[in-house]
Amino acid sequence: MTDLSHWDYTWTFSGREVCALILGLEPSDAWNDAGGNSSRLVPVLRRLQEDYERARISNLRCIIETTPEKRHAYLTDMWCIESEGMRIRGRVFDRQPEDPGRTFLTWLQSEEARFETQLFNRRFILPWLERGQLSSCYSFADPGGRPLPDVDLDPADLPLELQAANIAFRAVFNGYGDPESTFKNRLTAYLEANFVGLGTEAVKRIATVSNPDKEPGRKKVAKE
Structure with missing residues (x-):
């Protein structure tokens, strides 16, 4: 069993780190194909990326079509996972829906919102795994045994x-x-x-x- 305890010290992870840790692999080794793990990583990465893109599309639709409350309902279904940057800008939009402008709408449509550049927080990863009933070798729960912060108590506050x-x-x-x-x-x-x-x-x-x-x-x- 690979010792992954050093990852307990971080709250945010890249998409590739999330996928390797789910499989119980050291990310730097896994993505260098040490041990031939690339074929195992691909479907996990695909699922994470697809669910991130669902969140991105849902945010775009909701900015145009609906209210912040309905947007939140869309994003708490089992198919969506927000990144740290997406969540922060979404909270700003919730407070200033009359002017999403470059604070959210433009960001969602920009290169900055690409999956490859995103960081994912424990408090988003764990509910995503639980909603989808997805197994993970690495626990994304707080390693100190404390409950994770409520998703509404984030840096946007x-x-x-x-x-x-x-x-x-x-x-x-x-x-x-x-x-x-x-x-x-x-x-x-x-x-x-x-x-x-x-x-x-x-x-x-x-x-x-x-x-x-x-x-x-x-x-x-x-x-x-």
Whole structure:
């Protein structure tokens, strides 16, 4: 049995990580075809991607056709799984349905919403598995035995800049961006790509407060 306990430390996973962990495989080894596992991974990846695309289409339809309450009902059926980015932007839309604009509608139709770029949170993965009665070798429950946060208590409940700091930190911590760049520069790149309405000064503030490296001076690997 592969030891996957180091994955207990993260809340978000890429689609490929989710699929490998469901099969009880170390993601980096599994997707390098160590042990010939690629044929086992393909149907799991296909299911996850199809159910993510269902959520994407449901969101698009609901923005145009219905209310936030009905949208939520669509997205809690067994066939849908939202990504972290989708859920956050959906909550913003729920509060500002009169102007989905680039905060949600445009995002759903953009390259940024591609399955390959998404992160999936434990609190979305576990209900998706349970609703579909899908087995998983790795438990996506809270490893500390605590109940997972209610799906309505997510980062979108935070003030916008705090929400952005929270999401950007976790994305970079989980590998987003150029590995040769500094943590702060990767934060800045993520914020500029995913929170386009913040403005330059807000991005600078958030990147500064979210950066765990507070040592002054130029970093050796920085690409300025």
